[in-house]
Amino acid sequence: VCALSAGGIAAVLGNPADLSLVRMQADSMMPMDQRRNYTGVVHALTSTARDEGFSGLFKGALPTATRAMALNFGMLGFNTLAKDQLEAVGVAKGSATQVFGASAIAGFFASFFSLPFDYVKTQIQKAKKDPKTGKLPFSGPIDCALQQVKIGGPLRLWSGFPTYYVRIAPHAMITLIAQDNVKKLWKNMGM
Numbered sequence: 581v582c583a584l585s586a587g588g589i590a591a592v593l594g595n596p597a598d599l600s601l602v603r604m605q606a607d608s609m610m611p612m613d614q615r616r617n618y619t620g621v622v623h624a625l626t627s628t629a630r631d632e633g634f635s636g637l638f639k640g641a642l643p644t645a646t647r648a649m650a651l652n653f654g655m656l657g658f659n660t661l662a663k664d665q666l667e668a669v670g671v672a673k674g675s676a677t678q679v680f681g682a683s684a685i686a687g688f689f690a691s692f693f694s695l696p697f698d699y700v701k702t703q704i705q706k707a708k709k710d711p712k713t714g715k716l717p718f719s720g721p722i723d724c725a726l727q728q729v730k731i732g733g734p735l736r737l738w739s740g741f742p743t744y745y746v747r748i749a750p751h752a753m754i755t756l757i758a759q760d761n762v763k764k765l766w767k768n769m770g771m
Contacts (some may be wrong), residue, residue: 591648647697687749
């Protein structure tokens with residue numbers, strides 16, 4: 581519960597920066613006449629706040645928080661399970677092989693559980709209002725997910741999984757290996 585809460589809260593607080601990153605990346609791929617022409621992160625943040633209000637900085641915060649919670653669930657829950665399974669097949673408890681192997685497995689599950697939320701988050705954050713109607717293409721995260729599934733089936737939410745895994749797994753592995761080493765240090769210090 582603590583890990584899920586921490587991930588969700590941190591994601592909401594970091595949402596303006598994530599929104600700016602997504603928009604700057606999407607902007608460079610747009611036709612010239614549809615670009616927002618951001619000059620940097622500060623410009624993206626101030627333009628968003630000016631054009632959409634302060635709450636515009638938190639566009640996509642719900643799927644961003646959900647993504648972070650799903651990532652923490654996959655990473656932390658499956659790390660412990662993988663360590664137990666590796667030990668059951670003969671890998672020495674506490675060995676570098678067990679710690680590294682379990683963290684790689686946890687990285688896979690962190691990616692698997694979080695990618696659908698990341699995909700929806702990105703679609704929402706890069707969405708632009710229709711110039712004629714003034715409406716966004718999605719009424720919210722669930723509508724976005726349903727529209728994406730309607731277009732490409734459920735697997736559309738896992739589009740780009742190999743690339744996403746290569747992006748997320750090292751983060752999960754470094755976090756989990758560092759966590760394991762901190763726990764060992766605390767134990768050696770009698771804490």
